[in-house]
Amino acid sequence: MPHTGKGKALEVGRQALNYLEEAGAAVVLEPEAARALGRDDLALPAPSWEDLDAVVVVGGDGAVLRAARALTQDTTPLLCVNVGRLGFLTEVDHDALEKALTRLLAGEFHVEERMMLKARLTRKGEVFADVVALNDVVINRGTFARIIRIEATVDGELVFDYSGDGLIVATPTGSTGYSLSAGGPIVNPRIDAVILTPICPHALASRSVVVHADEEVVVRVTASHADIMVTVDGQVGFSIAPGDVVRIGRAPRPVRLVRFGRDRFYRELRERLGQGKAYTIPGEGGLDA
Secondary structure: OEOOOOHHHHHHHHHHHHHHHHOOOOOOEOHHHHHHOOOHHHEOOHHHOOOOOOEEEEEOHHHHHHHHHHOOOOOOOEEEEEOOOOOOOOOEEHHHHHHHHHHHHHOOOEEEEEOOEEEEEEEOOEEEEEEEEOOEEEEEEOOOOOOEEEEEEEOOEEEEEEEEOEEEEEOOHHHHOHHHHOOOOOOOOOOOEEEEEEEOOOOOOOOOEEEEOOOOEEEEEEOOOOOEEEEEOOOEEEEEOOOOEEEEEEOOOOEEEEEOOOOOHHHHHHHHOOOOOOOOOOOOOOOOO
């Protein structure tokens, strides 16, 4: 699954394809990627993928988010190769591609599971959208700077009732994204939890709340206008109207990520968020662990 909008991702995707085929692996590609790489013979829509050993995702974190949603009904592990900037979710950089694929084919890896969210949008009791998210589900005002009123309950108990710009409902994976920028906590992705972070609340006491992963979050929005949006992983959006209800909870299946070494979450925090020069513990993470 190379990012078809990035030339570098397509180049690395072609390298991965050639290496895998030379190693005797059977490969399929999404139709758009197959056309971009001139391999229409390998085209197969992702919903038809069955019995795969692994999926190689080439791009940045955006490509990983898209792949996680596209394959949410599957338990196939994802090897994520970074050609972007941050790469919080990716396992290896593109210059280590062949070494990573060698270990993948040899089965020399373990799998890390990350919880996902499922959101159901209803209007007058009727469901009009069901979506999943790896990072976050965000309810916010639309184009114009007009506040909305947010009411959020957790397992039926009122937690938030305020006016502001919106609410971020994030997984621990998404805690280092939009939620962090809005003042939310950083949560280790191995913890199953849901983070609720208000966006520019008009209330001095509104702070982020971390709730149990199995509790259901119900968000209701009221406003004097209809310029309200729900965005999923910053990639998919829906317009909602005052009175619509958004129900959010743990998705039935997690995303499964290929890992080659020990957990590197805290090291990546230092490196990606610029908290000083990172140091390396001998044997820590990566392809050499």
